[in-house]
Amino acid sequence: MxxxxxxxxxxxxxxxxxxxxxxxxxxxxxxxxxxxxxxxxxxxxxxxxxxxxxxxxxxxxxxxxxxxxxxxxxxxxxxxxxxxxxxxxxxxxxxxxxxxxxxxxxxxxxxxxxxxxxxxxxxxxxxxxxxxxSAVTSALSVSGLPSEQFVFLGFLPNRAGKRMMALKRLAFETRTMVFFEAPHRIRPMLNDLRGALGDRQMVMVREISKVFEETRHGPVSAILEGLTQEKTRGEFTLVVSGAKEDAVDSLSEGVLDRIESLLSDQDISTKDIAELISKEEGVSYRQIYKECVARRKGCLRKGLRREDEIQ
Incomplete structure (x- = not known):
């Protein structure tokens, strides 16, 4: 030509x-x-x-x-x-x-x-x-996961701590998520995914459109289990299911305990508690703030009831 x-x-x-x-x-x-x-x-x-x-x-x-x-x-x-x-x-x-x-x-x-x-x-x-x-749309097209709305997150930070923090912030993301990952980081990335988001359904696509192309569906644990050294070569695109709607409305016991602990300290404002826990746990600031307000109102009602009983 x-x-x-x-x-x-x-x-x-x-x-x-x-x-x-x-x-x-x-x-x-x-x-x-x-x-x-x-x-x-x-x-x-x-x-x-x-x-x-x-x-x-x-x-x-x-x-x-x-x-x-x-x-x-x-x-x-x-x-x-x-x-x-x-x-x-x-x-x-x-x-x-x-x-x-x-x-x-x-x-x-x-x-x-x-x-x-x-x-x-x-x-x-x-x-x-x-x-x-496009690796993003190619991987989405074979994922079988909802694609009406999705969020593309590219490569997360190299450092383990920063990567885990980024993933924790996505714990309540309901849209399907798409990540890129390099071969030398794929195993740590999958371990962090499971640790931060749980054993979600996902799709791992390796070497899209190349000779050794591979597409694997399943929970994160199954993908990790089948990840042999031979299969950590090439570029990876990961498509991960979003959080279920009912999970978004609930906070973990650890987060609730942390809220209760900080609320007992009268010197910390509700705003400061929400900011602190949101950064620590990667949970929505608004969600923490609403929970703090609800618990403080609950404590106030209990206090008023006790006063009525004493009188």
């Missing part, structure tokens, strides 16, 4: 108006694994832009070679994005068209592409999405 195989796309009147003044930044989704997953439109754009800003130049070069695309490649990644983005913005301001691509899937989702995109938007550059593969 040669460069001439891709005719220049016909421009709209609005595009012709700005031609020569500013270029367009194309946000191009590329295959997660299987090179055949790229769209015809993505190939056309990659062939016709002036520059491709690639997260991994060597990785993207393989894709371009496969389709005989010879567009100029420039490195744009997490290590150089703050220095490189202004340079690319200069090219855009001089009328050059640029495609930004990530190593796998859609740019701007848990990758440095978001920085360049934000900069372009701030400077009035036209930004156009070229849709295609």
């Amino acid at each position: 040669t460069k001439s195989s891709f005719p220049k796309p016909r421009r709209t009147k609005s595009e012709v108006k700005t031609a020569g003044v500013q270029g367009t930044l194309y946000v191009v989704a590329t295959p997660i694994g299987n090179l055949e997953d790229i769209t015809l439109r993505a190939l056309k754009v990659l062939n016709n832009v002036d520059i491709i800003a690639a997260e991994g130049v060597d990785h993207t070069r393989q894709l371009l070679r496969h389709y005989d695309i010879r567009t100029r490649l420039e490195s744009y990644n997490q290590h150089n994005h703050k220095l490189k983005a202004p340079e690319l913005l200069g090219h855009l301001n001089r009328g050059k068209d640029i495609a930004v691509v990530t190593d796998a899937g859609t740019p701007g989702i848990s990758d440095p592409g978001v920085y360049l995109i934000g900069l372009a938007v701030d400077h009035g550059i036209r930004v156009t999405p070229i849709p295609g593969p």
